[in-house]
Amino acid sequence: MEEENKKLNQFTKDVFQEAGLATPSTDFLANVMAEVATEKVPEKVYKPLxxxxxxxxxxxxxxxxxxxxxxxxxxxxxxxxxxxxxxxxxxxxxxxxIPVTYAYCFFFLLVFVVIQIKMIKRLLDRNFQI
Structure with missing residues (x-):
């Protein structure tokens, strides 16, 4: 069994030596980056509920x-x-x-709605960043 492994290792070494190392062209990195840059990333379009x-x-x-x-x-x-x-x-x-309690209710309702809108907007802005 060990002798078969040695033969297999020698065979793979011979194959790799015969094939040699392939070196990329000088502008290989520039070509790859150009291909990556041309790929279009789908934009997330904000559509309110x-x-x-x-x-x-x-x-x-x-x-x-x-x-x-x-x-x-x-x-x-x-x-x-x-x-x-x-x-x-x-x-x-x-x-x-307008009763005072009625005015307080509307005031605090408005404050809470504004706070929630700001928090939801911040969350959506964070999620839609690329």
Whole structure:
């Protein structure tokens, strides 16, 4: 068995010596780099989940919903005796009185939405970098 391995080793050495070493051309590296540079890398195109028109529709629906909830009373309510129209606008009164808790809710909602948008934008920017 060991003698077969020696013969096989000698045969492979002879084959490699006969073949010799092949040396690349002088501009081999430049040719390879030129080929690599011409390969096109697919670009990641940023496409938002919700378009600007979608955000406008969502905002408009939110404003309409808020107005309807605070302005009109339907005669029945899932909240029982609460009169939703008295939260923001008194009926037949032109003056708008917004309760402090209502204002705080909208303020903190806005702050949290802005923070989340910034964090999501940073995450997407990091993921879309090449």
């Amino acid at each position: 919700i378009t600007k028109v979608g955000w406008l529709i969502i905002g408009a629906l939110f404003i309409v919903f808020s107005f309807v909830l605070t302005r009109f009373s339907l005669g029945f309510s899932i909240f029982g005796d609460w009169n939703l129209s008295s939260l923001v606008i008194e009926k037949y009164e032109s003056k708008i009185n």
